[in-house]
Amino acid sequence: MTSTSDGVGPPSPPGAMEWIRKNLFSNWYNSLLTILGATVVYFTLINIITWVFNTADWRPVTVAPLLYLVGQYPREELWRAGISLLMVTFLVGMSWGVWKRYVRAFAIFMGILLGILAVFPLETTTITLPIRAFMLINPFLIYLGYRIGRLQSVHGRHVATLWLITLLLIPLVILPGFENSSLLPKVPTTVWGGLLITLLLSVGGIVLSFPIGVLLALGRRSSLPVVKLFSIFFIEVVRGVPLVTILFMFSIILALFLPSESRIDRVIRALMGTVVFSAAYTAENVRGGLQAIPPGQVEAAKAMGLKNFHITILIVLPQALRLVIPTIVGQFISLFKDTTLVYIVGINDLLGIGNAVLNLNPEFVRLQMEVYLFIAVIFWVFSYFMSYASLQLEKALGVGER
C-alpha cells in the first residue's frame, strides 16, 4: 500500500481506504447495508466472545482431557496409547518430508497443537507431568520425521509401508494386547473410547472400505453376470438403508444370529457396519470415474494385446480414481462424522464420552453447549485438514485441468 510507483510500471494496488470506499460504501444503499451488516456482525461477535470467555463454563472440557482422548483406556496402560501417538506423529513428520505440501499444514498444526496441549494450564490432576513431557516429545518427533523424510534415500513407498505397518500394529497389537501377557496385558475394546475410537473407526472404515468399494465398482461393470448381480444387489441394498439401520443390524441382530461362542467384538461389529456402508457409496463414486474413461482407451489397449487385468490396473483405474478424488474425500469426511452414530450401539466414541462427561458431576449436567461445541471443533479440525489435503492432491494431479 505504501509503495508508490511514479509513472512507470503497473498501477499500484488500491489503498485500504480506497478499497473500503469502492466495495463497501460505493453508494447510499450499499453504505446502509454495510453499516447494518457490521452492526449485526459486531453484536454477534461480542456475544460469542463474552459467552466463550465469560459465560461459558469450560470445566467439562478441561477437567478430564484424557477422557476425550482415550476414553476409559486404563490409565496404567496409557503408555500404549502414548507410543501409538508417537508412532503416528513421527510418520506424519516423515510424510511431510516426503509428500511436502499435502501434509505440511497438518503436520505443523499437529505439532503446534500437541505442544500447546503439553503446556496448557489445566486445573486437573489427571494430566500429570510425565504425560505433559510425553506430549512435548511429539512436536520434536514430527520435526525429526520431517528431516528423515527429506533424505534422498527415503521414498514415498517406504513411508507408505511404514504407515501400513503402524496402522496394523496399533489397533491389532499395541492397544488390545494379549491374554496372559505381562508387557501388553489384554485391554478389552469396551474401555476404548473418545477420539481414539473415533479415529480408529474412521481410519479403519476408510482404509477397509476403499478397496472393497473399488472391487464392487468394477464388479458392477463386470461382464460376469453373477458378479455383476451381486455387486448391484449389495450396492443398492446398502445404499437403500440408513447407516443407523446397518449399525443396529450388525450390533444387535448379528449377535442374536451367531452362537455365543463365536461372538464378534462390539467395536469390530460397528466397524463392519461402517465399512459395508461406506463401501457401497465408494463403489458408486468410483463407478462415476470408471464411466468417464472413454471406451476407446480400453479398445486401444485390447488392440495392443493387454490382458483385461492389466487394462484395469494400468489404464482405467488410475485415471478413474484421479477423477473421483474430490467425491471420495467428501465421502470419507462424511464417514468420519458418521462414526458418531456408533454411540447409539453403546460405543463411547467422542460424542459418547462427551455425554459421559456431562454426567461426571451434577454441575456439568446442563453444560451441553460447551461440550458439544468442543466436540464440534475437534471434528471440524480433522475434516478441514482432510479436505485441505485433497485439494492439494487435486492440484498436484491436475484434476479438472485438462
Add this chain to the structure above:
Amino acid sequence: MSRKLLIVFSVVIAIGMLATACSGAQTEVPATASTGEEVAPAVETVEVIKTVVVEVPAAGEAQPPEIIQAAGYGETLQAILNRGKVVCGVHTELLGFGYLDENGRNIGFDIDLCRAIAAAVLGDPEAIEAVPITAADRGPVLQTGEVDVVTRNMTWTSKRDAEWGNFTWITFYDGQGFLVRADSGVTSLEEMDGATVCVTTGTTTERNLATAFGDAGLTYEAVTFEETSAVYGAYEEGRCDVATSDKSQLAAVRAGFQNPDDHLILDITISKEPLTPAVPTGDAQWLDIVKTVMWGLINAEEYGITSANVEEMKSSENADIRTLLGVEGESDWGYGTLGLEADSLAQAIAAVGNYGEIYDRYFGTEGIAFTLDRGLNNLWTNGGLIYAPPIK
C-alpha cells in the same frame, strides 16, 4: 445366443441360491430376529436335549440322590472363573447409577453392585468388564448372553422378565415424581391443577402423567420435548411450572441447578420403577448367586456389618452374622451348592460395603453424585421396602 442363456441361467441359479438361503435360515433359526419372545424357547429346546445326553450318566456315578440340574446350570460361573472377570452391562452416562469419574473408571450405584458380585465370585471387585450398553441393547445382551449380568438402571416388568432374562432382586425403588419451584408452594397433586408440565414425549413418563392427572380429575398443559436435557432447560427457564421424570433423575438435575434449594421434589410418586439387576435365562445357579449377593448386602445393613467392620464382625456374638460372613465352623448359607467360597459375601461387603453404604456413597447427604432421600429404599425395619430373605 449362448450369452443370453448364460445370463438366464445365472439369474435362475442366483434365485435358487437365495431361496435355499432363505428356507435354510427359516428352518435353522425360527424367527430369531423378530423378538425375544421366540428366542428363549428355541434356546431352551437345545439345552434340554443336551441334559439327557450329558447329565444323566454323571448323576448315576456321583453321590446318591443328586438333583439333576438343567443344562446350562453352572456354566456361567465356570465361564467367569475361566475368564477371571464378571462381564456387566452398564450405563456410562447416568449420574449416580452408572457413570465415569475423571480417570475413566466406572463408578455408580449399579457399578458397585457389579463389583460386589465380582468380589463375591472372584474375590476381586476390580475383576469386572463393564460393557457400556444402550437402552435398546438391554434385551439383546441378555438374550444372547453377551453379558453375565445387566446392572444398568433397568425397571423390572413382567414383559421384560418373560422376554429378556431373569430379574434378580430389586435394588432400588424408583418412581416418577415432580420437580417444582420451592416458592410455588405446591405440595400435592391437587395443587398442580392446570399447571404446565415439562415432559419427554413418547415415553411411559408422558403416559403416567396423563393417567395420574386423569384419575384425579385434574387438568394440565403438557410441554413436550424429545430430549431429556431440553425438559430441564425449559423448566429452568420457567416455561413450565413442573417437570416430571423418575425421582432419581429429578434429584440429579436438581443438584445441578444454580440454587438447588429453590427447587423441591414432591413426595408424590405416580409410577413403579423397581430397578433390578438381571441375568440371562438358563442358568439357575448364576441367578441364585446374583440374588444371594444382593441379599447379603441388604442383610449386612440390617446387621450393621460395614466394609470397615467386616473383620471384627466375624467374631460377633450373633451366630447369624457369623454365618453370613462365612466364619469357619458355622453352617452353610448355600455357598456349597452355589459354588462359592464360605466368605464370599464377606468379600463383597468388604469391597463395596453394605447396601446402605453403597446408597450413601452416591445418594447420601455426602453422596458424590447427588442427595436423594432414601424413602422407599430404606430397610423394611426403617419403613422402607428394602427386604431380603435371611442368609442362613
